[in-house]
Amino acid sequence: MPTRVIEEKGDVTPSFGIDDRIFLGEGLFETIRVNSSKPSYAYRHWERLGNSARQLGIPFEISFDDWFEHLIQKIQKDNLYHGGIKAILSGGPASRGLAERGQVSQLIFQTFNYSIQKHPVRLISVNWLRDKANPLYRLKSVNYLEAIIAQRQAIAVGADDALFFNTENHVTETTCANLFLIENNVLYTPQIEDGILPGITRSRLISLCQQHNISMQEISLTKKRVEDADAVFLTNSLQGIRRVLSLDSIVFEVNHPIIDELIFLLNQDESW
Template sequence: MVHEQGAKLCFTADDRIFLGEGLFETLRVVNHKPCYPKAHWQRLKKAASFLGLALDVSFEVWLEKLNECIKLHALQEGGIKAILCSGRAPRGLSARSKETSLTLIAFQYIRNSQPLSLLSVPWLRDAKNPIYQLKSINYLEAIIARRHAEAAGVDDALFFNFQHHATETTIANFFIIKNDQLLTPALHCGVLPGILRERLLCLGKKQGIHCFELELLKADLLQADAAFTCNVLQGIRPIRAFDNHVLNVNHPLVTKLNHFLALDEP
């Protein structure tokens, strides 16, 4: 496992990373500590197993290396990007690498909690495509969608699948609030199993909030009392507008959820 200050990774021409085969996790660091390290480790292990990538790192070693990285860079607030590279292999799509590498990159990060605007992505996703449930290094679709949104003067884009069910934004899961209930797209819609998404569902249920994972249409978002995106780095960000439809950014349930997260044991 390697610690890097910034993007200094070097690859040979036959490295599988040039075919987009690789995984990553982005952890938030608060008060010199990594947030939700076990959940990130578990998700990375599961994805690596699916792709057949070796990740022979116990949770104890994972946590030790994260803390070493934080200490090495004197990181009080920010993040760590953990990149699992697939390594070198013979030419061919089905070829497999025998050696993988895990690199930790520390970075500074200041949260932007300002409400954001979204628009619908002008193409649809296949919910059965397994890549959408992996934290893959291949972000080309998200890059194209984000640039499309910004060219239209909007902050981010929301994907829909072939059944016209909402899935996620380019970098975050999303929720809507309706009648004080918390609703989010089900994983089978083609959604990344986000760490903060899962925490919000668990915390909400513990606090007696009705939480549902289901199929959400565009009409559901337009009729929502409020909506927000979430990921571990950004936290909760209210959605102020979707496809030019204005939404409430001051819903009391969002305030409660932020309070629950502040008390959550990372």
């Protein structure tokens, strides 16, 4: 079962047909940072999208070479130097019915301008709990309604983002980033089993810590553990590392030497 890349034709913006499964939420996406007209971590994004597609039974028949070529062509066509490119994979057109499956998935690439935000993030706690067994939280699904609601609530009270917790009251992630904390010069981040997206930057940062003998652990974290941390920061593909200023009424130190070191290592990473 093939994957069809939908490309622009003249001034016509590519779009999905009304019978596409994406309008039932059956779709995935990757957001890839573009730096100096080069896509960052292109292989890792391709690999994650393919793994997620297989879990959902969505055809993803595109080689890495073709994937990379489409990324480069789109970046060059849109004359993008710094920004991002979004790859959206739909379940494809299918007959009406929740259990129906598309036979040909569809893939669209969209570029956008983006400037890295420098100011530290102010977080609030989300006032509902997530089920860590929900498989959707480990997929980068197009269904972002929960994140939209949470981030709007954060902005309404003067914050920047919102932090989710699961039904065991363990920290998971924010609406668009993975969370790390520093305690006694040791890094901690929630484990995948707590119901989080295995972020690309998160994964790379864990590898860099191992390579440079920086102590880090993937464990379940309580809100109290976060509140008592020496420092907190977030990671995602566009921002890289972003410092956290506060969670609710708790204020953190933003100038921590380990964060500085990690930013340096990530910026020096050849695959970045």
